[in-house]
Amino acid sequence: MPDIRNVPVAELKPWPGNARLHSRKQVNQLAQSIRRFGFTHPILIDEENRILAGHGRVRAAGELGLAQVPCLRIDHLSPAEKRAYVLADNKLALNAKWDQKLLADELTGLITEDVTFDIGFSLAEIDGLIATSPAKANDDGKKVGIPHAPGAAGPAISGDLARTGWSVARH
Structure with a gap:
């Protein structure tokens, strides 16, 4: 079972090559979602607390004044796999279609x-x-x-x- 731990927002670092942009509107929507449903999806981080997935949710947490967020540490990936994962996590969701x-x-x-x-x-x-x-x-x-x-x-x-x-x- 993965170990999800609360990590102070101040200790989280954005991934240096994160190519995904989050508009003010989207960050507000994420904040509203967190306020309404709670923090239901942990932030994925590496062993150095760099964000692999969840940059927008971390910004929304900051907007809400949350001191900590749930994080899942991913420490089995090579540097190249981390770079690939950051891109894949964002792109693969965009490839889905709606019924x-x-x-x-x-x-x-x-x-x-x-x-x-x-x-x-x-x-x-x-x-x-x-x-x-x-x-x-x-x-x-x-x-x-x-x-x-x-x-x-x-x-x-x-x-x-x-x-x-x-x-x-x-x-």
Whole structure:
């Protein structure tokens, strides 16, 4: 069983050749995710506390004022394997595709649960996915989707939810 330990954020060092960039928006989304779900994915580090995977989550932890984060030490890789792993960890996730119908179903399910936190999809993406998926009905038999103000072309959003990029509710 891997040994996950809390390591002070101040002791973690970015990988010198990390080519992955994290926008302010993404770091905020990561921070919201950590705040909502907890720190569910450990940072991968080498024997010198250099980050192999999790640079964005470490930045988000810093934004949240966390003193420590869960880390898994990877100490069996050669220097070349570490360099390759840092790239592979980022690129291989990008190579995945979405099952559009299942994604639309999951988003629709979240809407019926009145979920109101940012999961990284824009309103336009959500609206487009649901619009191209067969119509779903909730328990009341009403169509489910992103609410639109009467006569408006786009989704109705307000307040803090407008800034998160994710706002859902029942029709």
